Amino acid sequence: MKNLKKENGAITAITLVTVLFIVSFLISSYILVANKVKTQKEIINETRDVYESKSSMEEIYNSYFNNGNIIPICTPEQLLMIGSGQKNVNVNGRYYNFDNSENTIYMLMNDIRFKISDYKDKIPSGYWTPIGNNIKLKAKFEGKNHKISVIYGDNTIEYSDSNKYADIGNWKLSEDGNTVICGAMELKIGDYVNYASDKATYSSNKLTKDYTGNTNSSYNNSDLATESLNWRVLGVDANGCLTLISNKPTTNKTIRFEGATGYNNGVYILNDICKTLYSNTELGVTARSITIEDIEGGFSDTGITKRNEYTSGGSVRYGETNKTPYSGSKTYPVIYKKEEGSNIDGTPAEEKAIGGSEPYYGEDQLTSKPENKESDTATSNLTCTQTYYYFNSTPEEYCKNEKFYEMIFNTVSSYWLASRYVDCDSLYATFGLCDIGHDNLGGNRLFFSYGVGGYNDCFLRPAISLNSDIIVTKCEQEATGADTSHMHSLSKM
Numbered sequence: 001m002k003n004l005k006k007e008n009g010a011i012t013a014i015t016l017v018t019v020l021f022i023v024s025f026l027i028s029s030y031i032l033v034a035n036k037v038k039t040q041k042e043i044i045n046e047t048r049d050v051y052e053s054k055s056s057m058e059e060i061y062n063s064y065f066n067n068g069n070i071i072p073i074c075t076p077e078q079l080l081m082i083g084s085g086q087k088n089v090n091v092n093g094r095y096y097n098f099d100n101s102e103n104t105i106y107m108l109m110n111d112i113r114f115k116i117s118d119y120k121d122k123i124p125s126g127y128w129t130p131i132g133n134n135i136k137l138k139a140k141f142e143g144k145n146h147k148i149s150v151i152y153g154d155n156t157i158e159y160s161d162s163n164k165y166a167d168i169g170n171w172k173l174s175e176d177g178n179t180v181i182c183g184a185m186e187l188k189i190g191d192y193v194n195y196a197s198d199k200a201t202y203s204s205n206k207l208t209k210d211y212t213g214n215t216n217s218s219y220n221n222s223d224l225a226t227e228s229l230n231w232r233v234l235g236v237d238a239n240g241c242l243t244l245i246s247n248k249p250t251t252n253k254t255i256r257f258e259g260a261t262g263y264n265n266g267v268y269i270l271n272d273i274c275k276t277l278y279s280n281t282e283l284g285v286t287a288r289s290i291t292i293e294d295i296e297g298g299f300s301d302t303g304i305t306k307r308n309e310y311t312s313g314g315s316v317r318y319g320e321t322n323k324t325p326y327s328g329s330k331t332y333p334v335i336y337k338k339e340e341g342s343n344i345d346g347t348p349a350e351e352k353a354i355g356g357s358e359p360y361y362g363e364d365q366l367t368s369k370p371e372n373k374e375s376d377t378a379t380s381n382l383t384c385t386q387t388y389y390y391f392n393s394t395p396e397e398y399c400k401n402e403k404f405y406e407m408i409f410n411t412v413s414s415y416w417l418a419s420r421y422v423d424c425d426s427l428y429a430t431f432g433l434c435d436i437g438h439d440n441l442g443g444n445r446l447f448f449s450y451g452v453g454g455y456n457d458c459f460l461r462p463a464i465s466l467n468s469d470i471i472v473t474k475c476e477q478e479a480t481g482a483d484t485s486h487m488h489s490l491s492k493m
Helices: 002-052 054-062 076-080 259-278 292-296 301-309 334-338 402-409
Strands: 070-073 089-091 094-096 105-108 112-115 140-142 148-152 155-159 179-182 185-188 231-236 242-246 255-258 287-289 331-333 375-377 414-424 429-437 440-448 455-458 462-466 470-473 489-492
Touching: 070 076, 070 089, 076 112, 179 231, 231 402, 255 259, 255 440, 259 287, 259 331, 259 334, 259 414, 259 429, 259 440, 259 462, 287 414, 292 301, 292 414, 331 334, 331 429, 334 375, 414 440, 414 455, 429 455, 440 455
Parallel strands: 070 105, 105 140, 112 148
Antiparallel strands: 089 094, 148 155, 179 185, 231 242, 242 462, 255 455, 287 462, 331 375, 414 429, 429 440, 470 489
């Protein structure tokens, strides 16, 4: 009887435990199922919200593909892709479209340094166009004071905010005279550049006898207009500016200068005409006439030697003064008293004497006007410095570069140089303006120290000097001038 009661108690306990286990299991299962259903419902609701909400779609997309306006640049590869139009570029786990729109900003996140030789496939020309020189880039670029260092062989060029991430600053002529160099940029002498001057007119009222000395009514009697000219790389001036020259002299009208007035004002008039007709206001470029310094800048050592060896008819060597002062023929254009190398009655030119290619003394004015006379006569004697020389059929070996020679001496017509000269004969001095006629380098005689004037007329040869705020962008083709795609481009910084 007792055993039976014990067994019944054990069975009851087991049954209770089993029931409790089953109830617990059912409750847990219910909770899991309920949570699962809730999770599925939430997912369904969230998915529906994603598809119904445009902003949510963009948020999800932008977590992987960022098409925002600011694109970070961290590596050379990314730098070289700026503005390329390449899509879905991975930058630090996000994807960007490297477009070239005005609304896009590329931001340099760190210093970047790379060798050009490592990226020949991306830069086949061997020259990377710096961001600041790339006029095709419409997108904005912010360097945030970081540096870009580009290694060309043994030479490293650094770009930063200080140089506007561009090849700018002083240009220099290569030792062989074949190229001009600024930073990593090299242009060939004779390359064509896409420069367009403003259209203008120069009044003939500035070309009358009072200004040019001309007494022949057949000359200087009509206005001058801007001619359509192409422009080529000539060299580098004394200030480190890139010099361009028109591909040919002007062809519409010649300018005639005569007498002491022509000598006094010739340099000013030539520069003033070119400034009026061939400047570019938008670029801030002021045109001028070509000078003897422009020509000599392209001379070889042989050319310079031949210039220095030139001896006048009075046996006065270039750069030297006449040993016997002129006591009979001692009249001179008034500007000569202010020029380097002059000596009037034993008194040399003042300390701030002007060179033969400088148009003014004192203020900006035509030189014959302040003293109301064209010429003056020394009291006792006149001493002059020989600055004239003549090359007949100038040999090509006198120039460093074949293209330079071709541009300067292979011309059909004669053109003025905005440079004065003095030629010392044995009994008198001749005052004139330099010119180039075909392949001859010399000058035209305008005044003799015995008081008589001469005259001549030539065409113009405009030139421009580009300051460091003008950015040059190399063309991808050879700069032959065949069309604008074969010309280097200019833009204002």
